[in-house]
Amino acid sequence: MDPRCLTNSLNDQERQTFEEKGYLLVPKALSPGDVTRLIGLVDRLGIERADEVEPDGRLHLRDFLREDDLFMDLLDWPRTFPKVWGILGWHLQLYLSHIDITPPLPVDQHRTVTLGWHQDSGRVNLEMETDPRPRLSIKVGYFLTDTTEPGCGNFWVIPGSHLKNKLDRPTDGISNPQGAIPICVPPGSAVIFDRRLWHSRSPNHSDRTRKAVFYGYSYRWLRPRDNLRIEDYEDCRDPIRRQLLGAVRDGHGYSSPEPEDVPLRAWLDEHQGTNSGP
Ligand SMILES: O=C(O)CCC(=O)C(=O)O
Structure with a gap:
């Protein structure tokens, strides 16, 4: 793994922000060159998979x-992965990734309905009985286009x-819940958020297409939502990337890992000079 990871560890202030707010902004997570390359890839996929377009035009x-080494590089990106x-x-894996x-x-389709507020992970939110429910996973969202203004x-x-x-949802079916805010960031910014954070996409009333890429990380015992498996990544x-993509010795290794199941642990022990914990 890229040793630059070691210079971007989560600091105390970032941890406090994440614990209190449920998310953390990472400015300049991607360089302008990375952003340009990713936009090229996203545009290409958007054309190749245009048949997946949703009724509102979203993909x-x-x-x-x-599809590209750069997407693989984002798995353990030095600015965000630490x-x-x-x-x-x-004890991590990638459980989900999506491009949005x-x-x-179009102006005639501007609607005033409330946003699609949700917590991630579907039935997890119905079937776990604790209050609050456990974190289980987090997502990194990379914003490739300018969303410094609301409405984009x-x-x-x-x-x-x-x-x-x-x-608590307002009863008018239109307004946003109290405290809701748009994340307003320039291209290349990342947001790391707790899956329990109530969040939503929003309509784009600007004149440019919004493009974002999301990588979700969870503990290794959670079932992945991606359809690709380690067998699909022969190259x-x-x-450490193989760990993130789900490589495992056998089924027990998902919850009782041996060192070969979790090379990230040894890497951290070696490079951070500390025991990485139980
Ligand atoms: O595309 C967006 O801005 C929202 C993505 C989202 O809702 C999610 O990752 O669960």
Whole structure:
């Protein structure tokens, strides 16, 4: 793994922000050159998989990591991955990845309905009985286009809502819940968020298409949502990436890992000079 990871560890202030707000902004997570390359890839996939377009024009693409080395590089990206292990520890996998392309909405389709507020992971939120429910996973969203102003298809969040199992929704069916804010960031920014944070996509009323890429990391015992499995990544020989993509000795290794199941742990022990914990 790229040793530059070691210079981007989660610091105390970032941890506090993440714990309190349920998300963390990472400015300049991608260089302008990375952004340009990723936009090229996203545009190409958008054309190749145009048949997946949704009725509102949006494209939600999954299972794309094999398409380019840069997508594979984002798995353990030095600007963000150290924050991911700083929050979840070494017992990690990638459980989901998606590209979200939100084109401008024609003026005659501008609607005033409330956003699609949700916590991630579907039935997890119905079937786990604790209050608050456990974190289990986090996502890194990379924003490739300019969303510094509201109304550009911004990612919306309710800061601090990750500890609330239920969302108080205004009864008019239009307004956003109290405290909701758009994330306004320039291209190349990343947002790391707790899956329990109430969040939503939003319509794009600007004249440029919004493009974002999301990588979700969870503990290794959670079933992945991506359809690709380690067998689909024959060329990937890097041990830590193989861990992230689901490589395992046998079924027991998902919850009682041996060292060969979790090379990230040994890497952290060696490079951070500390024991990485139980
Ligand atoms: O595309 C967006 O801004 C929102 C993505 C989202 O809702 C999610 O990752 O769960």
